[in-house]
Amino acid sequence: MTDLVPAVVTWADPGDAAAVADHIARVVSAPGQKRIAFTGGSTPIKVLALLKDRPIDWASVTIALTDDRQVPDDHAASNFGKIHGALGASGAAFERLEEGAVVAPFDLVWLGMGEDGHVASLFPHMHALVRPGPTVIATTPIPLPPEAPFDRLTLNHKALKATNEIILVVTGKSKKALIERAMAGDDRYPVADFLRGYGPPVTIYWSE
Known part of the structure; x- marks a missing residue:
């Protein structure tokens, strides 16, 4: 779990x-306790629906979120509320985002990406409270x-980089084109920091 090796990027097929x-x-399903950081949005809910009938031991997993909106759990915009609603009865443990908290390494970080190339809540333009080390920060997109x-x-x-691996899950031709620009050297997009330079291996799951 180090960012001192060049990131290897693979396109999944399918x-x-x-x-x-x-x-x-x-x-x-790997042995032992696992830590997974889930992206927000609708995609995880669709994926979890595909897993609901599988004999999966969620009790061995601690689930964190890559990011969330600062709203109550029962708000429609709450990522925590959606994920907890899908897996709250599964036996999984949940780790809330708390500003300034030190974050332990993950087995898997699941990222999505916006049309502007933002990942988690790291935007091209934002107000952010910078903190050292692997931690939780407050941001406001601009x-x-x-x-x-x-x-x-x-x-x-x-x-986000303190993990064994990252999966980047995106849909649509415009996002694929943006990823290709970032991989070719365009550093305007936050996603570029995970696709080039140093970090854990990244598997891109793209579909139309």
Whole structure:
């Protein structure tokens, strides 16, 4: 779990939700206790729906979020509320985001990506409280997205990279093109920091 080796990026084939579900199942089914950081949004809920009938030992897993909006759990914009609603009865342990908390390493970090290339709540333009080490920071995107005009809590770069592996799950041709630009050297997008330079291996799951 180090960022001192060059990141290796692989495109999964197939890259659909079923393939992502298989990847999650492999990690969860490995021996011992596991730590997984889940992305927000609708994609994890779709993937978890594909896993609900599998004999998976979620009790061996601690689930964190890569980021969340600073809203109550029962708010429609709460990533924690959605994930806990899907897995709260599974036996999994949940680790809340707390600003300034030191974050232990993960077995898997699951990232999504916005149309502007942001990952977690690390935006191209934002107000952010910088903290050293793998930790949770507060961010506010600039401008605030009208569909989600909230302050955020997010794992910082060091926390997101403190993992055995990263999966990046995206859909749509425009996001694929952005990833290809980032991999070719365009550093305007936060996702570029995970696809180039140093860090854990990244598997990209892309579908139309």
